[in-house]
Amino acid sequence: MKRSWLAMVGTVLIIGGYLGYTYTTRQKTNSGTQITAVGSTALQPLVEAVGEEFASKNLGVYVNVQGGGTGTGLSQVQEGAVTLGNSDLFAEEKQGIDAKKLTDHKVAVVGITPIVNKGVGIKKLTQTQLIKIFTGKITNWQQVGGKNLKITLLNRASGSGTRAVFEKWALNGAESAPAPEQDSSGMVRSIVATTPGAISYLAFSYADKTVQTVKIDGVAPTIANVTTNKWKIWAYEHIYTKGKVNGTVKKFITYLQSRHVQNTVVPQLGYISIHDMQVERSANGTITKR
Amino acid sequence: MQAKTVNKIATGVLYIIAGLVILILAALLGYILVNGVPHLSWHFLTAPSRAFQAGGGIGIQLFNSFYLLILTMLISFPIALGAGIYLNEYAKKNWFTTMIRTAIEILSSLPSVVVGLFGFLLIVVKLNFGFSILSGAIALTLFNLPLLTRSVEGSLNSISNLQREAGSALGLSKWETVLHVILPAALPSIVTGVVLSAGRVFGEAAALIYTAGQSAPALDFGDWNPFNMASPLNPLRPAETLAVHIWKINSEGIMPDAAAVSAGASAVLVIAVLLFNILARWLGKVIFKRLTAAR
Amino acid sequence: MDQIRESLLKTSVATKKERFGKTITMAALILIGLVVISIFYFVASKGLATFFTDKINFWDFMTGKTWNPSTNGSNGKPQVGALPMITGSFMITVLSAIVATPFAIGTAIFMTEISPKYGAKILQPVIELLVGIPSVVYGFIGLTVVVPFIRSIFGGSGFGVLSGTVVLFVMILPTVTSMTVDTLRSVPQYYRESALAIGATQWQAIYKVILRAATPGILTAIVFGMARAFGEALAVQMVVGNAAIMPQNLTSPASTLTSILTMGIGNTVMGSMQNDVLWTLALILLVMSLIFNIIIRLIGKKGELK
Numbered sequence: 087m088k089r090s091w092l093a094m095v096g097t098v099l100i101i102g103g104y105l106g107y108t109y110t111t112r113q114k115t116n117s118g119t120q121i122t123a124v125g126s127t128a129l130q131p132l133v134e135a136v137g138e139e140f141a142s143k144n145l146g147v148y149v150n151v152q153g154g155g156t157g158t159g160l161s162q163v164q165e166g167a168v169t170l171g172n173s174d175l176f177a178e179e180k181q182g183i184d185a186k187k188l189t190d191h192k193v194a195v196v197g198i199t200p201i202v203n204k205g206v207g208i209k210k211l212t213q214t215q216l217i218k219i220f221t222g223k224i225t226n227w228q229q230v231g232g233k234n235l236k237i238t239l240l241n242r243a244s245g246s247g248t249r250a251v252f253e254k255w256a257l258n259g260a261e262s263a264p265a266p267e268q269d270s271s272g273m274v275r276s277i278v279a280t281t282p283g284a285i286s287y288l289a290f291s292y293a294d295k296t297v298q299t300v301k302i303d304g305v306a307p308t309i310a311n312v313t314t315n316k317w318k319i320w321a322y323e324h325i326y327t328k329g330k331v332n333g334t335v336k337k338f339i340t341y342l343q344s345r346h347v348q349n350t351v352v353p354q355l356g357y358i359s360i361h362d363m364q365v366e367r368s369a370n371g372t373i374t375k376r
Numbered sequence: 377m378q379a380k381t382v383n384k385i386a387t388g389v390l391y392i393i394a395g396l397v398i399l400i401l402a403a404l405l406g407y408i409l410v411n412g413v414p415h416l417s418w419h420f421l422t423a424p425s426r427a428f429q430a431g432g433g434i435g436i437q438l439f440n441s442f443y444l445l446i447l448t449m450l451i452s453f454p455i456a457l458g459a460g461i462y463l464n465e466y467a468k469k470n471w472f473t474t475m476i477r478t479a480i481e482i483l484s485s486l487p488s489v490v491v492g493l494f495g496f497l498l499i500v501v502k503l504n505f506g507f508s509i510l511s512g513a514i515a516l517t518l519f520n521l522p523l524l525t526r527s528v529e530g531s532l533n534s535i536s537n538l539q540r541e542a543g544s545a546l547g548l549s550k551w552e553t554v555l556h557v558i559l560p561a562a563l564p565s566i567v568t569g570v571v572l573s574a575g576r577v578f579g580e581a582a583a584l585i586y587t588a589g590q591s592a593p594a595l596d597f598g599d600w601n602p603f604n605m606a607s608p609l610n611p612l613r614p615a616e617t618l619a620v621h622i623w624k625i626n627s628e629g630i631m632p633d634a635a636a637v638s639a640g641a642s643a644v645l646v647i648a649v650l651l652f653n654i655l656a657r658w659l660g661k662v663i664f665k666r667l668t669a670a671r
Numbered sequence: 672m673d674q675i676r677e678s679l680l681k682t683s684v685a686t687k688k689e690r691f692g693k694t695i696t697m698a699a700l701i702l703i704g705l706v707v708i709s710i711f712y713f714v715a716s717k718g719l720a721t722f723f724t725d726k727i728n729f730w731d732f733m734t735g736k737t738w739n740p741s742t743n744g745s746n747g748k749p750q751v752g753a754l755p756m757i758t759g760s761f762m763i764t765v766l767s768a769i770v771a772t773p774f775a776i777g778t779a780i781f782m783t784e785i786s787p788k789y790g791a792k793i794l795q796p797v798i799e800l801l802v803g804i805p806s807v808v809y810g811f812i813g814l815t816v817v818v819p820f821i822r823s824i825f826g827g828s829g830f831g832v833l834s835g836t837v838v839l840f841v842m843i844l845p846t847v848t849s850m851t852v853d854t855l856r857s858v859p860q861y862y863r864e865s866a867l868a869i870g871a872t873q874w875q876a877i878y879k880v881i882l883r884a885a886t887p888g889i890l891t892a893i894v895f896g897m898a899r900a901f902g903e904a905l906a907v908q909m910v911v912g913n914a915a916i917m918p919q920n921l922t923s924p925a926s927t928l929t930s931i932l933t934m935g936i937g938n939t940v941m942g943s944m945q946n947d948v949l950w951t952l953a954l955i956l957l958v959m960s961l962i963f964n965i966i967i968r969l970i971g972k973k974g975e976l977k
């Protein structure tokens with residue numbers, strides 16, 4: 087009995103001593119500023135990659151990037167629980183958010199393209215056809231010049247940024263018919279690639295050889311067409327902060343928007359640089375030349 | 377004679393059912409391993425992951441998984457042990473115990489995403505622990521407690537009452553009997569229970585997405601000072617685990633070799649759980665041998 | 672005399688230890704209780720906000736067939752009918768339990784009665800291993816194997832109740848089997864011996880005696896498996912299709928409470944009506960597992976009376 091007590095006290099002393107020693111010898115530089123960003127999973131890899139670069143250039147700064155979804159990002163930055171809220175949408179477009187309290191920083195542009203299963207035999211559609219397909223008025227690929235195959239719709243989760251952008255700009259605000267939903271790009275891609283007759287939509291960076299992208303009214307889904315707004319289905323990636331920011335946070339956002347980052351990491355990850363855009367779009371959708 | 381024929385048919389059917397189940401399970405395991413094992417290499421097991429290039433590994437995620445598991449067990453085991461002892465040895469059969477038992481069982485069927493969000497709002501945001509291993513460990517504790525308590529209680533329950541009576545006959549108090557007689561006797565099956573629940577903790581993803589986070593910052597494996605940000609031991613750093621990593625690359629992965637990484641990581645997970653189970657059996661046997669005269 | 676008197680009246684060391692032990696273990700239990708209560712409170716307060724803050728009719732919520740929280744229906748109220756998800760959850764849970772039960776009971780009988788040695792050496796470890804496979808991996812296999820298989824046989828997209836059932840069947844099989852094994856093992860040995868002694872074949876002993884004695888335990892195992900199936904999210908979400916419409920048949924896309932909850936929770940803003948309704952789904956899940964639990968208890972009570 088006594089020996090076990092001694093062993094216990096000994097262990098506690100050793101652990102305590104170790105913690106005490108390490109606490110006094112800890113690197114004080116690294117306990118500096120921590121910037122926490124939460125939100126859109128689509129934007130997460132970009133902020134993460136740039137955050138690592140930024141931290142290596144600014145000792146003592148640590149950028150902590152997490153997903154959780156656009157809704158979580160916006161509501162937590164509004165609550166003041168995190169520093170940066172990553173969003174696929176304008177805060178004005180999200181119900182339950184007071185956009186006046188938040189400051190918008192656009193950090194990239196993302197183009198979205200309809201994709202179809204390779205077996206449907208379709209490479210282009212008109213916008214009217216696209217709308218009719220997604221609202222359930224056209225149900226067979228034959229009706230738009232494809233094979234005799236039933237159309238299988240696949241949507242993104244309701245409330246997701248990609249879906250909101252697609253319904254607003256590709257379907258002219260029409261609402262998609264009730265259909266299966268998936269909440270991630272990877273799943274959408276693999277489902278469209280393997281399901282005969284499937285149609286859905288993806289960000290450019292996810293659309294690879296396994297699926298067929300679709301031209302709309304003769305316009306191809308390319309980066310060049312997005313920059314001139316000939317291809318209308320695109321959106322900004324936003325970072326929101328609560329009110330105006332300064333100090334390290336401001337430095338980080340400026341760094342994200344700098345030409346260096348916009349010309350290296352941004353295209354590498356499949357986004358479009360904000361500096362390449364020849365037009366600007368506001369929250370209510372009006373387009374102005376830059 | 378008819379009864380004998382029926383007996384033969386029934387036995388045959390049971391053999392077929394058992395064979396089918398083995399077939400299903402073996403196919404499942406085989407599928408995971410056959411797909412994943414070819415991607416395994418020392419580099420894959422130790423290298424950090426890459427966000428958008430090929431050739432990333434799962435080194436940090438693997439370490440995080442184990443560290444998170446240990447922390448979770450450190451927190452949840454004492455609580456589950458205490459609660460299990462109380463429920464089995466002290467609790468009277470009244471409305472209070474029934475209520476707590478029901479509550480524990482309901483907790484175990486709660487979808488883990490709800491546990492994760494609860495952990496996020498309470499631990500990460502309110503208590504300000506941030507996205508960290510510690511937050512993840514607490515959330516996993518919530519998730520693990522019901523199972524572990526049940527298994528501890530079950531282990532204690534399987535100890536024959538003769539042992540308790542013998543303890544009382546020797547003039548030991550109930551607590552002393554539990555501590556010196558019942559617990560050692562139940563230890564092998566408690567250990568098995570702990571290691572099996574460890575398998576479930578190891579594979580949990582949804583509860584961790586909002587608590588331990590889904591980013592794995594670079595670690596310096598030469599730095600064992602738990603107060604440094606880059607130290608693997610720091611409990612306040614965000615930590616993506618293996619299961620979360622699999623979930624992430626399947627949903628938003630943009631690296632060209634995402635499918636390979638996912639298959640490889642799944643195989644590693646299954647192998648880790650397999651090792652846990654072997655360890656559990658072996659440990660249970662060793663402890664049983666040491667505590668009893670059984671050879 | 673005084674010394675004896677004193678030592679008799681004073682609390683002994685053993686009593687002190689006893690109190691100490693009892694307090695510690697009680698504290699642990701109360702801690703768990705508090706955690707459970709706070710989670711309940713948390714989910715209930717958010718889930719009930721749908722009805723109290725957002726003024727949505729409870730009845731409309733439970734029986735409405737259209738789920739589209741971001742738009743208002745023709746009556747000017749948000750379209751939040753949870754019936755498709757409730758139906759989907761129930762269909763998948765009940766079907767997977769129906770499929771899993773014969774397999775689980777058969778395997779359990781095989782492991783305990785027919786070939787205990789073989790069962791303990793091969794089946795037991797494999798079944799325990801399966802409990803530990805993460806649901807993401809189950810979902811992934813469901814997506815790459817089960818869905819294409821169902822599509823090639825029944826046509827359609829392959830996503831739906833049937834795929835969900837197959838995946839959940841495999842997921843709950845280990846749980847139900849191992850609990851059934853425990854029940855069968857706890858049937859006293861002399862039941863078997865006396866059955867065989869009066870000339871019953873092994874199957875007669877199993878069917879007429881052992882299974883009868885173990886019925887309450889087996890029912891508990893099934894209900895427990897159903898509770899697990901009901902709360903499972905990630906794996907089901909990958910194969911069920913997630914279309915919030917009433918399932919027309921087993922191969923048309925459907926949705927479950929958990930799949931809609933998991934998909935939507937990150938995309939909605941906390942405190943908004945769209946978020947509240949998701950918490951209401953979580954509350955329904957909680958209430959359902961409460962009901963499952965009460966069923967387990969009732970079965971257990973019935974078993975005791977025998």
